[in-house]
Each structure stands twice: as structure tokens, then as C-alpha cells.
Amino acid sequence: MTIGKEHHMTSAVSAADIAPTAYAWEIQATGLKVRVGRKRMAVDGLDLSLGTGVHGLLGPNGAGKTTLIRTLATVLRPTEGTLEILGESTGGMGEHRALRRRIGYLPQEFGYYKRFTVREFVEYMAWLKEVPKADIPAAVQRAVERVGLADRADDKMKTLSGGMVRRVGIAQAIVNDPTILLLDEPTVGLDPAQRLRFRELLQELGTDTCVLVSTHLVEDVAAACTDVVVFAEGRLVFQGPPDELASVGGPEHVGDSPLERGYSALLLNPEQGRGTW
Amino acid sequence: MSVEHASMRIIDGYARGDTDFAADEVWALEAHLEACEGCRDRLSAAVTAEAPAVAALVGTVWSDLEPQLAASATMPRQRRWSARLSRWMTPTMVPWLAMVVSVTLLALLLDLVDTGSGEVSLVLLLAPILPVLGVAASWSRGLDPAYELTASVPRAGLYLVLRRTASVLAVVVPALLVAGWVTGVTAAQWLLPCLAFTSTTLALGGVVGVTRAAVALAAVWAAAVVAPTLATSRTTFALQTGSLPVWGLVLALGTAVVIARRGAYSVLGAHR
Numbered sequence: 001m002t003i004g005k006e007h008h009m010t011s012a013v014s015a016a017d018i019a020p021t022a023y024a025w026e027i028q029a030t031g032l033k034v035r036v037g038r039k040r041m042a043v044d045g046l047d048l049s050l051g052t053g054v055h056g057l058l059g060p061n062g063a064g065k066t067t068l069i070r071t072l073a074t075v076l077r078p079t080e081g082t083l084e085i086l087g088e089s090t091g092g093m094g095e096h097r098a099l100r101r102r103i104g105y106l107p108q109e110f111g112y113y114k115r116f117t118v119r120e121f122v123e124y125m126a127w128l129k130e131v132p133k134a135d136i137p138a139a140v141q142r143a144v145e146r147v148g149l150a151d152r153a154d155d156k157m158k159t160l161s162g163g164m165v166r167r168v169g170i171a172q173a174i175v176n177d178p179t180i181l182l183l184d185e186p187t188v189g190l191d192p193a194q195r196l197r198f199r200e201l202l203q204e205l206g207t208d209t210c211v212l213v214s215t216h217l218v219e220d221v222a223a224a225c226t227d228v229v230v231f232a233e234g235r236l237v238f239q240g241p242p243d244e245l246a247s248v249g250g251p252e253h254v255g256d257s258p259l260e261r262g263y264s265a266l267l268l269n270p271e272q273g274r275g276t277w
Numbered sequence: 278m279s280v281e282h283a284s285m286r287i288i289d290g291y292a293r294g295d296t297d298f299a300a301d302e303v304w305a306l307e308a309h310l311e312a313c314e315g316c317r318d319r320l321s322a323a324v325t326a327e328a329p330a331v332a333a334l335v336g337t338v339w340s341d342l343e344p345q346l347a348a349s350a351t352m353p354r355q356r357r358w359s360a361r362l363s364r365w366m367t368p369t370m371v372p373w374l375a376m377v378v379s380v381t382l383l384a385l386l387l388d389l390v391d392t393g394s395g396e397v398s399l400v401l402l403l404a405p406i407l408p409v410l411g412v413a414a415s416w417s418r419g420l421d422p423a424y425e426l427t428a429s430v431p432r433a434g435l436y437l438v439l440r441r442t443a444s445v446l447a448v449v450v451p452a453l454l455v456a457g458w459v460t461g462v463t464a465a466q467w468l469l470p471c472l473a474f475t476s477t478t479l480a481l482g483g484v485v486g487v488t489r490a491a492v493a494l495a496a497v498w499a500a501a502v503v504a505p506t507l508a509t510s511r512t513t514f515a516l517q518t519g520s521l522p523v524w525g526l527v528l529a530l531g532t533a534v535v536i537a538r539r540g541a542y543s544v545l546g547a548h549r
Binding site (some may be wrong): 070073074075076077086095096097098100101103105107108109110111112113115116120127128129130145172231240 | 357360363367368369389406421422423424425428429430431432433434435437539540543544545
């Protein structure tokens with residue numbers, strides 16, 4: 001060989017990239033209970049295993065979706081049961097710094113600083129997420145391009161429309177190239193075209209990331225998710241591919257699509273006689 | 278240390294797209310090209326000479342791209358100072374800190390004109406709770422719109438708590454120093470209560486939320502010290518030099534609790 005010796009070359013794949021994972025599931029919850037406030041168990045005995053792919057989290061209002069996502073983002077601590085994220089137990093009082101570097105999170109109420117530009121805000125989030133200093137400009141540019149905001153990157157946040165702000169939220173969630181991506185109602189405020197683009201992005205991310213998207217729009221799930229998790233009253237009602245959910249419903253159930261009929265069939269549980277909503 | 282470069286034979290062959298290369302040879306060449314500018318230059322020269330079709334294709338792509346590249350915004354070189362400052366304090370803290378400084382100046386003004394509060398210095402009386410207000414602002418759910426995002430990041434927790442507290446103290450303490458110097462109050466008299474209050478706010482904040490803790494402590498201070506002092510016009514025992522060991526003890530205890538319970542600052546509970 002006439003070209004450089006091994007130690008002079010940039011290796012295309014680092015050792016960390018090809019190391020086997022030490023866990024079976026990215027997210028694994030067993031008997032998980034999370035208390036909100038003094039009495040209410042928002043997540044009440046949940047057994048859930050999630051691997052790589054796009055998982056749609058469906059459920060009625062007040063089902064505990066947000067609480068579950070917050071617990072997975074490690075900003076709420078489990079009350080009971082075990083929760084292992086990327087093989088690390090999140091029960092104790094630790095700060096989980098190493099784990100949090102690999103999580104991307106978009107909260108339902110996405111708050112931001114109005115006077116920051118898009119780039120400044122995503123840069124600030126990248127700094128908070130301990131992205132190495134030298135990688136920050138490139139990571140920010142890539143994240144902003146992925147959500148289609150490259151032309152508005154140096155505009156102030158207060159000049160953006162609601163849908164664009166939402167996309168900044170998605171950009172900050174993916175800026176650290178997370179292994180687990182948690183998105184709480186990310187499609188609120190997106191127009192139909194943006195929603196289609198967002199679904200494509202989700203599918204792209206889902207090839208190597210464990211994405212959990214909470215939504216109340218069944219069609220989002222049908223289009224972008226490889227797996228559906230139906231959640232009601234803090235418990236798991238259904239987990240499986242969208243086709244399987246569609247097959248649960250019959251013509252007698254409410255809904256415009258097979259998936260919606262399947263969803264309403266699942267929630268028509270007799271022990272759950274709770275009003276018309 | 279000398280670096281071995283790719284031979285002209287390999288570069289020419291690569292430019293022509295020869296198929297007789299072994300996969301590992303191509304891989305090694307490409308990895309080397311990524312890091313070596315000289316070899317990239319030789320490759321581009323080889324492409325022009327050996328493979329005009331490829332050169333023409335690259336030319337076409339480049340001329341197609343150029344108008345798009347000209348239209349897209351380039352990244353600004355210089356970061357704004359406010360963006361760098363945000364690593365120390367959130368933008369929403371700035372007006373609060375301005376308020377704290379103006380309260381200090383107001384207290385100083387009242388001390389100087391001496392409106393009949395006797396021998397009591399207002400600066401001394403307010404000094405312990407002024408940084409507490411700033412600390413509360415840095416962790417308030419109502420004031421910081423990005424509180425939930427901030428709580429979920431790896432830098433959240435003790436690191437960010439200390440960073441923001443330090444930035445509050447860096448603004449408040451110099452202002453108080455100047456005010457104390459003008460009114461003749463010694464720094465020891467107020468600095469220790471000031472730090473003790475700050476550490477107690479953080480310690481209590483880990484349990485009930487920093488904002489709640491700050492409000493409660495400020496209320497206790499106002500009721501137990503400020504009001505009686507203003508009523509009787511005498512400096513209370515709490516602010517005399519004799520009580521400094523007690524304040525030192527409170528500071529030590531507060532700091533110990535903060536360090537022992539550092540995990541509590543990385544969850545949503547601390548932002549109440």
C-alpha cells in the first residue's frame with residue numbers, strides 16, 4: 001500500500017458507533033406509576049417496551065400522555081415500578097447527564113425566548129445539551145435545515161408564525177442527534193403541507209432512532225408510525241402496528257377511517273363509562 | 278512524522294473510475310482524501326486531465342447550484358453578546374436584575390437623605406433578600422418560558438443552578454458593595470446574611486420550588502426583621518456583628534443541603 005498508514009487516516013466509523021448496545025429496548029417500563037399532584041396517578045401501572053422506530057402515542061385528553069413523556073424525558077421521577085431508558089434505570093435521585101445527552105424532547109408547551117434568533121435559540125439548546133463546542137454550528141445548521149427553516153435561521157423568534165415556532169421546537173429536539181426522541185403534540189399548528197413534510201422527517205428519523213410522538217390525530221399515526229401505543233387512564237390499552245389497530249374496529253364503531261374506528265372500539269371499554277367526550 | 282500520500286497511479290485510477298481497485302484500497306484512499314488537502318488538489322487536477330466527462334458533469338452541477346447558493350443566507354460570523362450571556366442568565370432575568378439594582382439604589386438614596394429611620398440603614402436591612410429575588414427570577418416557571426426545556430437538558434441541575442446564582446450575585450453584590458461603602462456599612466455585616474439567604478433559598482427550593490422558597494423567605498424576613506426594625510428604629514440583633522456566626526452556620530447548612538440534594542434541581546419540581 002502506498003497510501004497513508006492507519007493512524008494517519010480518519011476512520012469512517014468510530015468504535016462507539018459499532019459497539020453493541022447493552023439493552024434490549026430503548027425504553028422499557030415495568031409496572032410504572034407516576035403520581036401527579038398529591039393523589040392522582042397519571043400513569044398507573046404501565047408495562048411498555050419500545051425499540052427503534054416511530055411510535056405513535058394515542059389517547060384521550062387526560063389519559064396521562066404528557067406525564068408519560070415527561071417521565072421518559074426524566075423531568076418527572078417515577079413513583080413506583082422501574083423505568084429503564086437506554087439500559088439506565090431512572091428511579092434514583094441522579095442527574096442522568098449522560099443519558100439526557102442522548103434524549104431529544106419537545107414539550108407540549110414549547111416556550112422560547114422571543115428576542116433570540118432561530119439560530120441563537122437552537123445554539124443555546126445545543127449548548128445546554130452539552131453538544132461539543134466545535135460541533136455546535138454544524139449541528140445547528142443541520143437541524144434547522146432538516147425542519148426547513150434555513151432561510152429564516154437569522155430571523156428573530158417573535159417574527160415567526162406558530163407553525164414555524166413548532167418547527168424550531170423540533171429542530172432543538174434533534175440538534176443533539178438523539179437516540180430517543182420524545183415529541184409531545186408536535187403537529188399542533190402545522191399546516192397540511194408542513195404536516196406531510198413532518199411525517200417524512202419522522203420516517204427518516206425512525207430508521208435509527210426511537211421516536212415517541214404523542215398526538216390526538218389518528219391520521220398522523222396512520223401515515224408516519226410503525227407502531228401504535230394506545231393509552232387511556234394511565235394504562236396501556238393497545239400496542240401494535242397500525243394495521244392491527246385498524247382490524248379491531250368494525251363498521252358499528254365511530255370514525256371516518258378504519259384506524260379511527262379501531263381506536264374508538266378500543267376506548268369503548270365497558271368499565272369506562274365516562275360521558276360523551 | 279511524515280505522512281504517506283496517495284500515489285499518482287492510485288489517484289489517476291480513482292479519477293478514471295477504474296474497476297480493478299480493491300475495496301479496502303478505495304476506502305483507505307477516500308479516508309485519506311477527507312483529511313489531506315494536497316491529495317484533494319491532485320485528485321481534482323487528475324479529474325480534469327483523465328476524465329473530462331466527470332469534470333463537465335461537475336461543472337454543470339456547479340453552475341446549477343451557484344444561483345441557489347448565492348440566494349441562501351450565509352451564517353453570521355460574530356455571535357451577539359446577548360446570546361453568549363444567555364449561558365449565564367436567561368434573557369427574562371435581565372429586567373429582574375435591573376429591578377434589584379434599582380431597589381438597591383433607592384435604598385441608598387433613602388439612606389442618604391435619612392428620612393427618619395434613625396440609625397438603621399435600609400441598604401443593610403434589604404441586602405439579604407435582594408439576591409433572593411434574582412435567584413427566584415432565574416427559576417420561575419412564570420417568568421422563564423423555556424423552563425420545561427431547560428429542566429430536561431443534561432446541563433440542568435446543580436450546574437445550571439450555581440451558574441445562574443453566581444450571575445445574580447455578580448450583579449447584586451457589587452451594587453450592594455458600592456451602596457454599603459457610601460453609607461458606611463461594613464461588608465461583613467450584610468454579605469454573610471446575603472449569602473446565607475441565597476443558599477437557604479436554593480436548599481428549600483429543592484423541596485418546594487425555588488420561587489416559592491424565595492417568596493416565603495422574603496416574607497419571613499420582612500415580617501420578622503424589616504417591620505420591627507422600622508417600627509423601633511433600632512438595628513436588630515440579626516444584623517449585628519454578634520450574630521455573624523449564626524449566619525455562617527446557616528450558609529454552611531444551606532450549601533450542604535444543596536449539594537446533598539443536587540438531583541432535585543434537574544426535575545420540574547424545582548421550577549415552582
